[in-house]
Amino acid sequence: MNRRDAIGRVALLMGGAVIGAEFFVSGCKSPVAGDVKDLAKPETIAYMDEVAETILPRTSTPGAKDAKVGAFMNVMVRDCYAPEDQKVFTEGLGKIDDATERKYSVKFIKADAKQRAAVLADLDKEAAAYNKSKKKEDPNHFYTMVKQLTLLGYFTSEEGCTKALRYLPIPGKFDGNYPYKKGDKAWALA
Secondary structure: OOHHHHHHHHHHHHOOOOOOHHHHHHOOOOOOOOOOHHHHOHHHHHHHHHHHHHHOOOOOOOOOOOOOHHHHHHHHHHHHOOHHHHHHHHHHHHHHHHHHHHHHOOOHHHOOHHHHHHHHHHHHHHHHHHHHHOOOOOOOOHHHHHHHHHHHHHHOOHHHHHHHOEEEOOOOOOOOOOOOOOOOOOEEEO
16 A cells, blocks of 8 residues: 555545645655654653554554554654644644543543543544634644544554455455455455
8 A cells, every 4th residue: 555545545534634645645754844852752652652542442453552653643743744733733632631631630641441532532523623614724623633643553554454454465356346244344455
């Protein structure tokens, strides 16, 4: 799967354009790097892993933490986001903690799974409402970025591609009438 296909699939899952896609396609070199050195700290990567794991938890397939989505987010924000989106993303990570503390009086990392899911569900609703009324010049919503990077990182990782999707490393002939069984996983082509 090439980068362009991966971005298209995540955009399809998200129902719109992927933030930073122009940099992804061009080779992920932001013209001017912002101050994102804190994203590379092990505790920040672990925090982003926990947020991503809440979005895509481990079930019968690996979760986002297994796919090391936190490290993926660090690289993508550092190398592929415009400085204004880098700022929104880094500030947004603190807003997740703020929302958790307002609702449950604990930091996100100390909250239980149900509390984390509730906080992220609230942020998802907030982001959806914001995106509906967002003007072109308005900044992107941080949670939209977090969710997009979680999906992109997971479904382009080895774990997501080979264990959450049906993986066929060398596809056979095209069969446009291949029988579909309810509950079948989607295909991942490398």
